[in-house]
Amino acid sequence: MYKIESKNVDFYYGPSQALKNINIAIRSNTVTALIGPSGCGKSTYLRLFNRMNDLIDDIKIIGQVMIDGEDIYGKGINVDSLRKNVGMVFQKPNPFPKTIFENVAYGLRVNGIKDKKFIEERVETSIKQVVLWDEVKDKLKKSAFELSGGQQQRLCIARALAIQPSVILMDEPTSALDPISTAKVEELIYELKAKYTIVIVTHNMQQAGRVSDRTAFFYLGELVEYDETKKLFTNPKQERTQNYITGRFG
């Protein structure tokens, strides 16, 4: 069974159609990259999986988005529990104006967990998972704003991991980072694959090539091609894909 599946998905912002008949199936424990020029709908598509688009007024979704075989836009779906299961990392590192510890603990606290020891353990494991522990273990009570951009982004990933999601969405997670921090996050993505299903939007095609198993190329709201990353980059079936990845437009 597929972890994530979208069937004939159309998406509208008001009258304008942002996604046209998107069909994608994603397996567990894989990394899927969504690429395409700005405004092609890849971020919109990513935000369907945790219903982040719901925050925008006047939108319309047609078709089905399934996670673990359940239609997440169906009746009786609890959006809060869906979002607990589908973590998200944003373009710009956005830690809360709280301490390093409280940033990671936040997701646990808002979900009603009060056991202090449990929270402490979970915070530690999560920060260790993103290989940040040695850098912050002595300043957990300090503001998260004191960390560097790269550290902040890894903290944000730890924040998402703390509530143990099974899917992680990443919206251009390294576009605000320097090359070294980017390399660290990419390495992390590779490691996280063992436990999570990851969908990543990226503008950087080398990045898509490095981290992903499969790649989907979007253009003007359409899914042009979706294939194994290796195949898509070395031997694309569509001419538009070929043109984009060789830098002829985009």
Add this chain to the structure above:
Amino acid sequence: MINEIKITKRKKRNQAIAFWIFRLLSYSIVAILFIILSFIVYKGASVINWGFITKMPEEGMTKGGIYPAIIGTLCLVAGSMVFAFPVGVLAAIYMNEYVKDGIAKKIIKQMTNNLAGIPSIVFGLFGMSLFVNKLHFGDSILAGSLTLGLLALPVVIRTTEEALKAVDNTFRQASLGLGASKWQTTSKVVLPIAFPNIITGLILSIGRVSGETAPILFTVAAYFLPKLPTSIFDQAMALPYHLYVISTSGTNIEESRPIAYGTALVLIIIVLIANLLANGLRKYFGKKVKMN
């Protein structure tokens, strides 16, 4: 070549002229403020002493102090804020975080703006007919505070809205993305970030409220009341109204002139202290936001 030099020269000259105009205008604002302040300090400083701010008015308000007016104004400021601050902040939260864009929101917004444009004497009349007469509060601190609170409401709502709008949306998304509810997101993430700026609304409205005369005219202000209020249902004297009384209809206007200037000076100092206090609060919370 020569032409280019000419153009460069002209550009530089025009820029210099423009900057001088701006400089002059901004300095003249400072100058006007300075002149007003020094005029009042010059005229009023001589009467200010410990007795002036701690004694009752004496001999038909031509001698003695303004103690009851100071206390009255402090009560009214506090009372109006107790009403306007929570109501205004909650209304702004509702409008910014909960209501979807649409006609309802537009109407509420327009009404808030209209409320801000209503002359303060109209608030006074409204306060008198609703709080004093209809609700039988009588001429009282309660009625005056509520009236002043209504006046301050649009300021509080607008500054709070601006403060909430300034909070980056990705903070909200990150919080909601972790399974937090809208209220958890608002109270634990958005409000703490916006709080220092919300305090600005408080500062602005304190300044506005403490100097208003018209709204308290029919709702609370006493012409002369040589005792302190003991409950919120008592009448009280207030600095702006006292100033108005002794400069227009006092027993001896010429003789009480120094007291009028002294009163004005005290009023300005109170507003100044309130601003400094609120500024301190704002800085304190600004730091706390980064730390917690």
